[in-house]
Amino acid sequence: xxxxxxxxxxxxxxxxxxxxxxxxxxxxxxxxxxxxxxxxxxxxxxxxxxxxxxxxxxxxxxxxxxxxxxxxxxxxxxxxxxxxxxxxxxxxxxxxxxxxxxxxxxxxxxxxxxxxxxxxxxxxxxxxxxxxxxxxxxxxxxxxxxxxxxxxxxxxxxxxxxxxxxxxxxxxxxxxxxxxxxxxxxxxxxxxxxxxxxxxxxxxxxxxxxxxxxxxxxxxxxxxxxxxxxxxxxxxxxxxxxxxxxxxxxxxxxxxxxxxxxxxxxxxxxxxxxxxxxxxxxxxxxxxxxxxxxxxxxxxxxxxxxxxxxxxxxxx
DNA sequence: AACCAGGACACAA
DNA sequence: TTGTGTCATGGT
Numbered sequence: 001x002x003x004x005x006x007x008x009x010x011x012x013x014x015x016x017x018x019x020x021x022x023x024x025x026x027x028x029x030x031x032x033x034x035x036x037x038x039x040x041x042x043x044x045x046x047x048x049x050x051x052x053x054x055x056x057x058x059x060x061x062x063x064x065x066x067x068x069x070x071x072x073x074x075x076x077x078x079x080x081x082x083x084x085x086x087x088x089x090x091x092x093x094x095x096x097x098x099x100x101x102x103x104x105x106x107x108x109x110x111x112x113x114x115x116x117x118x119x120x121x122x123x124x125x126x127x128x129x130x131x132x133x134x135x136x137x138x139x140x141x142x143x144x145x146x147x148x149x150x151x152x153x154x155x156x157x158x159x160x161x162x163x164x165x166x167x168x169x170x171x172x173x174x175x176x177x178x179x180x181x182x183x184x185x186x187x188x189x190x191x192x193x194x195x196x197x198x199x200x201x202x203x204x205x206x207x208x209x210x211x212x213x214x215x216x217x218x219x220x221x222x223x224x225x226x227x228x229x230x231x232x233x234x235x236x237x238x239x240x241x242x243x244x245x246x247x248x249x250x251x252x253x254x255x256x257x258x259x260x261x262x263x264x265x266x267x268x269x270x271x272x273x274x275x276x277x278x279x280x281x282x283x284x285x286x287x288x289x290x291x292x293x294x295x296x297x298x299x300x301x302x303x304x305x306x307x308x309x310x311x312x313x314x315x316x
Numbered sequence: 317a318a319c320c321a322g323g324a325c326a327c328a329a
Numbered sequence: 330t331t332g333t334g335t336c337a338t339g340g341t
Contacts, residue, residue, distance in 0.1 A: 173337030
């Protein structure tokens with residue numbers, strides 16, 4: 001173990017670290033030959049798979065890394081989640097191919113900003129843009145000896161003070177004004193990311209109680225997830241897909257079902273192979289077919305299409 | 317070397 | 330409602 005670090009082991013089964021960290025939900029993890037290196041909650045983190053779970057290396061002096069366990073969602077029982085998936089051939093194949101694939105719970109601002117930068121970009125390019133952004137606008141973080149310099153994800157206040165030209169220099173192109181405006185609105189509280197957190201809690205209340213929790217009369221007709229999505233979509237450059245990514249990957253709304261080109265292709269070819277289904281039909285299908293953990297199922301379809309299906313059919 | 321990428325948006329029809 | 334062009338950039 002490198003000096004100045006401490007090590008923790010999380011006992012968890014059915015956790016495929018590599019698949020989870022490279023499945024297009026987070027964009028800062030890299031494999032250095034011995035471990036997965038990333039930044040969580042502004043702290044340097046090294047992760048590697050062990051026979052009984054996950055070994056984590058963090059800076060010495062950190063308290064018990066509950067923040068890391070929350071991020072990794074190690075207490076989620078994957079068997080219970082998968083058991084709620086529909087019992088059909090496509091889902092069985094996806095689950096068999098991606099066993100151990102998990103959902104993370106990311107920082108909302110980093111997740112929102114990253115997915116604003118994701119539109120019409122390949123994952124490798126998103127990673128490149130985010131890396132540049134962090135190097136130029138983030139704060140340097142203490143990394144263990146022998147490791148490359150590490151940088152935090154720049155907070156909204158920092159980016160709100162940047163200009164569009166500086167942002168475009170990070171190769172984000174037409175997404176620069178979108179990111180800038182998002183940063184400004186979060187920085188001056190026109191968009192309250194904490195409020196979305198309370199809506200996520202409200203959504204859990206709705207699902208676990210019959211009374212609808214503590215929803216106010218004014219929002220009785222609208223589910224918390226819909227209210228949260230509408231708030232995100234107020235941002236320029238944030239449509240249904242990006243909003244759903246943030247709802248699912250940062251706030252844990254399990255009904256959020258991002259439909260990008262891959263997932264649309266998955267739904268179309270796996271579930272409607274005969275004739276072409278309309279977007280509206282696919283959207284309705286996604287909302288009715290995949291159960292209470294639809295977003296989780298979506299991640300299996302996405303990763304399955306990207307990693308396995310193309311090779312199976314030979315036309316990837 | 318065309319084609320496409322975890323899209324959004326304005327504008328047709 | 331669904332289709333088309335535009336936006337910027339780099340990988341395959």
